[in-house]
Amino acid sequence: MKKLIISMALMVVLAAALGLAGNALNSEGIPLVGNYPKIEYGADSVIIPPSAEEGDPPFITLKEAYGLFHDPGTIFLDARESEEYDLGHIRGALNLPFDWFDDHWPDVEPLLAKDADLVIYCSGAECELSLYEGRHLRELGYGKIHIFFGGWSEWQSRGFPTTMPQDES
Amino acid sequence: MIKKLIGNKIVGLLVRVALGLIFIYASLDKISHPGEFAKIVNNYQLLPAVLINIFALILPMLELLCGIALILGVLVRPAAAWAVAMLVMFIGAVSLALSQGININCGCFSTSTHARTLGLNLLLQDIGMLLLAVHAAYFDNRYVSVSRVFGPRTPVPAR
Structure with missing residues (x-):
């Protein structure tokens, strides 16, 4: 069991090394930390157009x-x-x-x-x-x-x- | 009879190699399109933003390594155990997305936007693969393997 866990750990370390090295060499490589605007299930910022006027129907999130x-x-x-x-x-x-x-x-x-x-x-x-x-x-x-x-x-x-x-x- | 068949070394070899081929196939498109795959990972909305790209780089490589190990018959048990772990994770992620009504590209075998979206048939397919992986991990089949060709066939008795 201990041997299994050590082997599994080694595999993931190797995968990480290869994955990161491959990415560094890849012309389509990606930054290690990507820019992902926080996408929450309950996004609650309402978008209102500049042309909205008083009395318009309600805008919803x-x-x-x-x-x-x-x-x-x-x-x-x-x-x-x-x-x-x-x-x-x-x-x-x-x-x-x-x-x-x-x-x-x-x-x-x-x-x-x-x-x-x-x-x-x-x-x-x-x-x-x-x-x-x-x-x-x-x-x-x-x-x-x-x-x-x-x-x-x-x-x-x-x-x-x-x-x-x-x-x- | 069935027990004998399941434990048969040729069946074990076929299971191991089939699973290995599936994992290698699944990894290739993701490895060549890391940006696309990272977006798909993000769509699942399960990982914090800082981990998404790292995960998208390591996971396909782990799939590839596991696939190669299973086919070569090297480190069969750890590779199959990782396959089990990954499949359990995929099944969990797909189930969560389905339960929330999120209709996204699954990112299973292809990063193309025209690839299949999530569905129940996908879950069944994952469960089938999970059975193969459990089989491979349990029997630790080494029939026709690199470790058998190069490694010691029988323990050398100590003198």
Whole structure:
């Protein structure tokens, strides 16, 4: 038993030596301590766009969005173009491209109850479609609108549930 | 009958070599793409940030060493014991990720973003490999091995 443990320890030491040496020689080598922004399950910093105004629908954090995701009454709306939606979206989200709102609205409207929790998102911090769509839906009389401004990029970066093209094929 | 088959030295050799090949195969893509593999390790959200790159450099090398040792028949028991330990760790990590609904690339055999994501079939595959590893560790098979060719076949009696 003692011999086994010593042999195992030697193997891991050898693996470490080879791994670190190989990395030093590898042109694609990586630093020993990488830069990983702290990714917490409960990320609770809310991202608010500079163009937000008083009275806009509430902006929610990734954590809140993830919480709502598990509530069966919540509907996620993806405000991006259909091409982007098709390349991957939050699992279960409906596509309602803001730029083609009127074309898609007849298909989406029957699925939305006026008092349902709606989480609207687009690609992430550089995209304001979710904000515009949230304002527009509020004007149409929807009461529980949440804007998840971190959007697709924040959601995907945490590995939260998605639908990707290969899942559907 | 079954007991005899499980303990058979040729079966032991096949188990050892198969496991070795799987581990070598699994290690190669990770060794050549350390950055990609480190990101995948990070996605599991199980290790503190400072340990991720070190882990991503050492683990594939340990897989490779274990695979080589199993095939050559050198240090079979320690290599198989490491295989058991690594597989238990993989099973734990995948189960945790699945239970949290995290849908990530598993990083098992490939670091490509088009590689498979986590699923139950992956757990079953890991459990199957774990059985092979336990077998290899238990029987410590040396049939057709470098240590047998070069090492002393029978203890030299002391005079």
